[in-house]
Amino acid sequence: MASVETLTREDVLIKEQGFNDHFHDHHHGDKYQTGFLGHYVFSMDHKVIARQFLITGIFWAVVGAAMSIIFRLQLGFPEESMAWLKPLLGKWIEVTDGVGKLSPEFYYALVTMHGTILVFFVLTAGLSGTFSNLLIPLQLGARDMASPFLNMLSYWFFFMAGMVMLYSLFISTGPFSGGWTAYPPLSALPQASQGSGSGMTLWLVSLTLFVVSVLLGGINYITTVLNLRTKGMSLFRMPLTIWAFFVTAVIGVLSFPVLASGFFMLIFDRSLGTSFFLNEIFIGGQALDRVGGSAILYQHLFWFLGHPEVYIIILPAMGIVSEVLSVHARKPIFGYTAMILSILAIAFLSFIVWAHHMFMSGVNPFISNFFVVFTLIIAVPSAIKVFNWITTLYGGNIRLNTAMLYAIGFISMFISGGLTGIFLGNSAIDIQLHDTYFVVAHFHIVMGVAAFFGMFAGIYHWYPKMYSRFMDETLGKVHFWLTMVGAYLVFWPMHYIGMAGVPRRYYSFDTFDAFKHFDTLNKFITIAAIIVFIGQLIFVVNFFYSIWKGKKMTTQNPYGATTLEWTTPIEPIHGNWPGNLPTVHRWAYDYNKDEREFVTQVEPAKEGEVVDH
Template sequence: MVDVTPGAIDGIPPAEVPEMDLYHPHSWWTKYVFSQDAKVIAIQYSGTAIAIGMVALVLSWLMRLQLGFPGTFDFITPEAYYQFITMHGMIMVVYLLTALFLGGFGNYLIPLMVGARDMVFPYANMLSYWIYLLAVLVLVASFFAPGGPTGAGWTLYPPQAIMSGTPGGQQSGIILMLVSLILFVIGFTMGGLNYVVTVLQARTRGMTLMRLPLTVWGIFTATVMALLAFPALLVACIMMLFDRLLGTSFFMPAVVELGQQLQTNGGSPILFQHLFWFFGHPEVYIVALPAFGIVSDLISTHARKNIFGYRMMVWAIVGIGALSFIVWAHHMYVSGMDPYFGFFFATTTLIIAVPTAIKVYNWVLTLWRGDIHLTIPMLFALAFIVTFVNGGLTGLFLGNVVVDVPLSDTMFVVAHFHMVMGVAPITVIFGAIYHWYPKITGRMLNQALGQFHFWMTFVGAYLIFFPMHYVGLMGVPRRYSELGDMALMTESAHQLNAFISIMAFIVGFAQLVFLFNLIWSIRHGKEAGPNPWRATTLEWQTEHTPPQHGNFGKQLPIVYRWAYDYSVPGAKEDFIAQNDPGEYGSPGGHA
């Protein structure tokens, strides 16, 4: 790995590159397929994540068909329904959101934003993608395996996950799922080391930590968290594989499987839950922190105003990241663990609300006395604030241990985490794609289609998930393949469910329009120029658009200021690029 990166032995990569050819791969294969260019890897990651995400979207439609119109669709058996929810959840959380934010945005933006030529270990970076792809393929393979994919729920709780009463439990479904997750963790670790070390060691001259855009802070902190949290998933998966394949009793107590005594003895299902949520809770923030960072930059750029309280924003990101490791058991208030843990975990959980609230205040205060351009990225950023505040506040219900007791395992939880971890980060992903697409392709995405996509997604998603809280409040449990004969389901509740399902179809359809826009605009979009949003950060100051391998021209940029010099009093333009020395020298010159 050492000798792949030119200048890796010196701490700072060479600012000047005499031979640009050094960075140009020479064949079609190494340029587009087995590329070591972080930008190509980013697009590969994003494409794969979006493709598998579409599968998860279709699965959600199938689930909503069953919930909205119970008894109408015979092909959705309970087995199939549980397979749909499991695969939908796992794909969305791990294979779409994590991969897209860190593998996609992380790879594209980190080197460009910190002023590096590439990731520091490009070979490992490439390997990371191919292992991720393998993990996705193994996951997809489970759809075609005998017995189908696992239907254990995305939490994969044993003993149920590996018993015959669960689809795929005694067939290959669960095995493929666990193998796929293990591969994902290995692949991610290779990429994650890159993102962290690139931020630590490959920042260009003048790029101190406090001059980093919040996007980099968010992705960096999330990556550190992921590196420390994913091992817990790895451990849980390996131990469950042992239980399933070799007959050990890590998680398996003595159980009676449909009338038959099993040989297992004494194991602890709660142990799995601790390991799973030790990964699972930081995972929420692994998705949220990059979204926090990106949305800060979107708001600042499109409101032409520096982000309000930059220092607080940085401290909050770091603080939330650290705190999120000691709240995991709030997912287990009613799991049967020692109930006295509830006091500790409810307190830590609600403490996290404070730095999170500060971030929200600072986003809206950035709008105050701004010069707000209602571009599509800005619209999505506003949608993020609405959905994130909504979902975050319902988190206060579920984090407060005693309020969680009636609500846990109901549709309220489903509505909560879809709002806060589904809709909110995905609106940021959309905003970010509309924002950076011109840099990635050189062309703007179509405006009209973008407007259509935004309104359908924002209004539609809110109409899906806001009423769903009230279905949960009624007491309707989640993960029910059949709601028909439940005593508390009123006729009007069935109608509400049908409405939610119809909205889900409409919102899903709008995503197809977005995909069309993505492809159509590569050729037919308006020419963007190097810096269409007149932004300050380094990725907009590249010599070429799209940037070539090596990112910057012969010389790396030198950073003279923080990332948020918008509307500086006295300045000619309403933005000053980070590598603009201003009165201290001529633009683009040496320090």
């Protein structure tokens, strides 16, 4: 607890203007924080749970990225021996005459796992799980989540999902290998391929646990945002981060159950012999007696989640970027209300565009028109957001620290990746581009790299709120430039080979004369990917080194930010504020107002001052 000498202006304001909720009258804190298990393992404190999500996410990010390096080696250097990977991959490297070959089955498994892990475990749980948990109570002036217990369960369901998936990597038939979208029949018939057996069963178990985690988390985030805001924190005074997390949670709660319904049917098809998704299938020359189903039906159910899912990934990144840009440009965010309306518009549109993933799957071309139109309309709120970010930067007093570099890098990635979305959203152009590296390049830049940039911006920015220390800035900048340049070097060439028609997911292009001359480009991409991967190891080292050895945080509000999390003590405590809860008097973006660099949200309005916008 702060001693009398170190009281900041905000401490005094909270003491005088805040309100006593009698939180510290009973000793809740002791119950959660005594003992190793209660504090670090089965913690019910949102700040600890946030860090659990983050560190688990980092683990999965390293695993998922390492997988991509292995399959990039196959694509870039198909002739080279991979015998040196035998100690790691065991029987998946087949050595003949001293030359090691990656088994094609395992190549597919790697591609599948890379997608599943990155989309669900890293960019959903690791991103919105971390920052929703950390920031919702802190920025709203709440003691904790509405239900700390459900919050703990949400993390442990995620953890179990991860364990089941990890286990599936080590079984003898290997993990599921039919692509992260798990389309039937590969996912519905255990005998369809090597990975379709136990690997697919474990995949389904894992992702069902994951759906439970997302629902528990989402229910909690929504309830907290709508019910536990402190006095004066009206919805239109909330920071954009909270708006983004809130809408993300709403999308998650509405779309993940639809995926679950698809999973239930898949489980029925796999174990009980129904034919929801199966019709007239031959395996090994044998006709199965499974008729009457439709594989397209699964695709509808999958993408009804799948498309909102990409906004579940990108909206939190957008929220974080809005906040980081405003703080480090020392300017109010431009177009606050337009930003909120854009988030809502994107969320709404996300539910009526799913079939643009299925233009070439045999959906009616007239129905496709509908989806083309709504897909292209998403460009409108997206462009509004980009315009507002750039305008926020314009004329700002910009601090180019690592967090800010990542926020600016995010805008660059979002523009480059977003523009190719306009190509792919057209069902006619999709005839050429579907399932090529153009698609791979598009979604990696716009929701893979961009979401990672938002995540990195958030980690570098809020690291002091997690560990009371800063991450190393020099290492951070090295990390940024390697990632920024490297990511473009990996994904720009992919647009080109994609337009030439090179299909994604292929193990090798040896037998295709049309694609042979891309071997140099594929080598180049692989080398760039390895460099980017090494760059990420710099981040991991920096992250863990700084937990113990980073520069200490000496003031409560090192960035001069206006939001409530910077009015809490340097050393985090259970209940977040030592005495009263803060009362909020203004919106979250009063920078450079009335001759003052920043005015925190707890500062009462002066007479005649307009506090909202």
